[in-house]
Amino acid sequence: MWVIAILIVGYAVRRTNEKLGERHVPMMGVLAAFIFAAQMLNMPVAGGTSGHMLGGVLSAIFLGPFAATIVMSTVFAVQAIFFQDGGITALGANIINMGLIGTILGYYIYQGIQKAVGGEKGILIGAGVAAWIALVLGAISCALMLWTSGVVPLGVALPAMAGIHMFIGLIEASITVVVVGMVLKSRPDLLELQKI
């Protein structure tokens, strides 16, 4: 997982390096700060379980898939190194499940819906749907990794992980839509940065 994560993040660094502009830099910083903060906010879901947002789709909507990949990977690295959250050995898997699936896969889902629906409505619907799908896919990917690592049988891991994350996905979708909606209202130009 580390190897796959390094390859994709490395590619993202190259892409970003080629295209990054002056106005992207504060956006990357603010998104990193916001996503770090938002990931601390566990909200109760069901039966003594909580969930928090991830933010991959949110950051990709503003920055595009590759610059967003750098933001998300840095957030997970800081959590593991400075806050002992997630772990160093699991960092590769965490970057893939909670970062790349949102920033890359989620971004293209968002883009597809946004273009199909069009306008502000397209942006908001795309944001919500992509955020939900990306979070659930991340959970499914995590279940597959647990299974292939021999931790739990697939028949156990898959329904358990997908089930609870269908609810957590609602948190992801609503925060993503609210933040994008607020920016659309107050500073729509911020959504027009070149996507990297």
Place this chain on the structure above:
Amino acid sequence: MNMKWWHIGLIIALVLAGGVSLFASSSPDGLERVAIDHDFIELGEGHEVIRSPMPDYVVPGISNETLAASLAGLIGTLMMFGLVYGLGKVLKGTSVK
């Protein structure tokens, strides 16, 4: 005073991490819940590869738990902003074009 949009964004993040986070649910999250229900949560307690300065989002050496947690959130948020902002500057500065 001339507030830029990203000042406001950063302030929102600091309020969330330093204040609102104190009211966050401490229940296990999605993966932790599944891990507890299916008896593999202990696998997450591997050996320490490195020693973190602020494990579990608490600044060590502060007896007031609220303050220690709030400070960890503020420090982390500022650190995130600084680190990624710096990274962006470097990536932009070394652009081949």
